[in-house]
Amino acid sequence: xxQDIKLAVLIDGDNIPSAYIKEMMEEIAxxxxxxxxxxxxxxxxxxxxxxxxxxLENAIIPMQQYGYTSGKNATDSAxxxxxxxxxxxxxxxxxxxxxxxxxxxxxxxxxxxxxxxVYGLGEKKTPEPFIVACDKFIYIEILRNQSKETDSAPGKPxxxxxxxxxxxxxxxxxxxxxxxxxxxxxxGWAFLGDVGSLLQKKQPxxxxxxxxxxxxxxxxxxxxxxxxxxxENYKGKYKLIYVRNKQADRLVT
Numbered sequence: 009x010x011q012d013i014k015l016a017v018l019i020d021g022d023n024i025p026s027a028y029i030k031e032m033m034e035e036i037a038x039x040x041x042x043x044x045x046x047x048x049x050x051x052x053x054x055x056x057x058x059x060x061x062x063x064l065e066n067a068i069i070p071m072q073q074y075g076y077t078s079g080k081n082a083t084d085s086a087x088x089x090x091x092x093x094x095x096x097x098x099x100x101x102x103x104x105x106x107x108x109x110x111x112x113x114x115x116x117x118x119x120x121x122x123x124x125x126v127y128g129l130g131e132k133k134t135p136e137p138f139i140v141a142c143d144k145f146i147y148i149e150i151l152r153n154q155s156k157e158t159d160s161a162p163g164k165p166x167x168x169x170x171x172x173x174x175x176x177x178x179x180x181x182x183x184x185x186x187x188x189x190x191x192x193x194x195x196g197w198a199f200l201g202d203v204g205s206l207l208q209k210k211q212p213x214x215x216x217x218x219x220x221x222x223x224x225x226x227x228x229x230x231x232x233x234x235x236x237x238x239x240e241n242y243k244g245k246y247k248l249i250y251v252r253n254k255q256a257d258r259l260v261t
Contacts, residue, residue, distance in 0.1 A: 013040030013101045013125065016094045019068070020107035021049030022083050024130070024148070026058040031151035032129055033066055036104050039127055039144075044094060046071050048083045084111045091115055095122055102126065105142070108134040116141035128212070145213040173220040180219075181231055183211065185253050188234070196252040197237065200224065203251060225249060 017036060024032075036042050045068040049056045063070055073086040087107075094100060102125030105112050109130075116126045116138065128134070128142035132149055139145045187206050191198035204224050207214045221227040228234050233254055238247040 014043045014099065015040040015102050015104055015127075016044040016091070016100045017042045017046070017068075017104040017106065018087050018091055019045075019047040020083060020087060020105075020109060020112075021047045021056055021059055021070075023107045023109050026062055028148045028152055029062045029066055029068075032106060032148060035129070035146060035151055036127070039104075039125075040102060042104070044100060045069060046090065048073055048087045048090075050083070084109065088112070088115050091119065095119060095124065100124075104129060106130065107138075110135035110138045113137045113141045139213045142212050144208055146215060147213065147218060150215065150217045174218045176219050176227070176231060181233060183207065183214075184228065184231070185233065188251055188253055192252060197250045198252065200228075200236075200249040200251050 015036065017033075033042070045066070047059065047063065047068050048071045049059070051060070051070055051072050059070070062068075071086060071090070073083050091103060091105075094103075103116075103119050104127045105116060106129045112128075113135075116128065119126050120141070120143065126142045128138060128145040129148055130138070130145070132147050134145070134147075184203070184207065187203055187210065188196075188198045191202050191206060207224075216222065216224045216227040219227055221230070225236065228251055229236055235252050235254055237250045237252075239250060241248050
């Protein structure tokens with residue numbers, strides 16, 4: 009199970025707001041057990057003061073890194089060196105790189121080359137090269153919105169800002185349709201779990217929450233271009249969900 013995977017969580021303290029820490033750690037717990045948790049920065053600087061209040065609550069170890077040269081990011085170098093030391097120690101199965109900085113693109117690539125699972129977490133301003141270098145990339149703004157909705161009392165309107173929820177564009181619909189077609193049987197049906205996995209491989213930052221949906225099923229259902237069918241599991245415990253492109257929207261191969 010994924011929950012048994014040991015993860016090293018490395019946070020770029022200069023690059024990520026402390027306000028997201030609760031949501032980030034809850035999200036990371038979905039993918040494995042964070043056995044190593046470190047945050048990097050120059051703790052003599054005032055802008056990291058807010059982080060100090062949440063480190064003990066989340067058992068995150070602060071790693072001091074002085075900025076030796078003006079204009080150079082020593083924090084990035086320290087985080088990369090530590091990541092490689094952890095990799096060679098053999099103590100973890102994957103990494104969570106928490107940053108919006110493209111400087112970690114090569115690190116993510118190198119870790120995956122070594123057989124590590126790499127999850128990225130960062131703001132929507134994160135450059136594309138770092139996003140695609142990860143197995144999965146999660147926007148922390150979406151996690152924050154999700155938490156606000158959970159904390160809202162029943163009957164209150166959702167607090168998610170419309171401008172923070174992406175629109176389901178024709179490009180996104182085409183990506184879903186082509187992925188279904190890639191996995192479809194002779195009748196055009198594809199198992200939704202496989203569709204979700206392949207979507208993640210094609211586009212690491214694909215997440216139904218980016219479009220305002222908690223799960224992939226309601227997202228696909230909202231588009232109106234796909235058919236959804238529930239089938240009995242042979243064990244009888246759970247329903248299996250299959251999806252296919254509507255006849256008029258089938259891709260021509």
